Amino acid sequence: MSTDTAMMESTAEMQALKDKLKATWMSGDYGHFAKYLEPGALDFLERLAIPPGTKMLDVACGAGQIAIPAARAGVRVTGVDIAANLIAQARERARTEGLDVQFEEGDAEALPFADASFDIVVSLIGAMFAPRPELVAAELLRVCRPGGRIAMANWTPEGHVGQMFKIIGRHVPPPPLMTPPPKWGDEATVRERLGRGTRSLQLTKRRYPMVYPFPPAEVVEFFCTYYGPTVRARAALDPQGQQALLRDLEQLWRANNLATDGTTHVEAEYLEVNAIREG
Numbered sequence: 718m719s720t721d722t723a724m725m726e727s728t729a730e731m732q733a734l735k736d737k738l739k740a741t742w743m744s745g746d747y748g749h750f751a752k753y754l755e756p757g758a759l760d761f762l763e764r765l766a767i768p769p770g771t772k773m774l775d776v777a778c779g780a781g782q783i784a785i786p787a788a789r790a791g792v793r794v795t796g797v798d799i800a801a802n803l804i805a806q807a808r809e810r811a812r813t814e815g816l817d818v819q820f821e822e823g824d825a826e827a828l829p830f831a832d833a834s835f836d837i838v839v840s841l842i843g844a845m846f847a848p849r850p851e852l853v854a855a856e857l858l859r860v861c862r863p864g865g866r867i868a869m870a871n872w873t874p875e876g877h878v879g880q881m882f883k884i885i886g887r888h889v890p891p892p893p894l895m896t897p898p899p900k901w902g903d904e905a906t907v908r909e910r911l912g913r914g915t916r917s918l919q920l921t922k923r924r925y926p927m928v929y930p931f932p933p934a935e936v937v938e939f940f941c942t943y944y945g946p947t948v949r950a951r952a953a954l955d956p957q958g959q960q961a962l963l964r965d966l967e968q969l970w971r972a973n974n975l976a977t978d979g980t981t982h983v984e985a986e987y988l989e990v991n992a993i994r995e996g
Contacts, residue, residue, distance in 0.1 A: 734892050742846075743803070745943040757927075759783075765866075773836065775840070777844045778797060778843070781810050784818055784820070794819070795818070835860055838861045842872060848894055849896065851910065867915070870989055872898070872901075872985065872987050879902060907988065916993050925985045928980070933974055933981050937966045
């Protein structure tokens with residue numbers, strides 16, 4: 718096989734993967750799913766303490782979980798996401814509240830913005846799911862102005878959500894071109910990806926409250942109805958495989974549940990990344 722042919726096949730395989738990922742995040746209803754995650758999102762945003770008038774880019778913004786409240790506080794927000802339906806939801810939310818927020822469909826690996834366009838570039842549990850992290854890191858750095866900030870929240874491999882993705886991967890193996898997303902929650906890996914191009918890099922492990930007014934079995938069903946990765950994983954399995962997946966996920970949620978009143982409360986570990994762009 719010639720080098721050109723191999724490159725063409727590799728490019729075609731990557732495009733097929735990206736099309737699949739887009740379909741994954743457009744399935745379910747992440748806007749509804751994320752409502753139970755709002756307290757943790759607002760905690761993350763509050764710690765950033767972004768001054769009014771700051772130009773902020775929210776990468777993999779979903780339906781505007783932090784973009785909308787940041788705009789309410791006077792931040793000049795742009796949001797970008799691969800899922801067209803979530804961008805539509807975010808635009809409608811901004812329109813309903815009378816907020817001036819720019820939402821665009823786009824790829825974290827090829828952001829549709831000029832160099833040094835933003836004072837702060839943020840991603841809450843989002844950019845970590847792009848398949849080529851080296852491109853994501855380069856893009857986060859590129860669109861951030863010299864001296865600006867890059868902030869991320871990424872699930873850790875050993876935390877609750879990282880373990881959930883391991884379970885899903887055992888039942889539905891990920892594509893070979895897909896770098897494991899929770900590697901963005903590994904401190905050494907983040908230092909390797911963002912260390913060059915930043916003059917300071919602060920990494921802090923935190924807990925993200927995942928609280929639901931129903932028991933773990935219903936939480937798993939909620940995920941399989943509204944959260945793209947679990948929606949698609951269940952759809953890929955036969956009935957016996959679906960039962961096995963649900964059983965393993967329920968076991969994980971029961972094991973990590975702190976609530977004793979029939980509800981669910983899990984503290985999911987994530988890595989908070991705060992970096993200053995060099996220059």
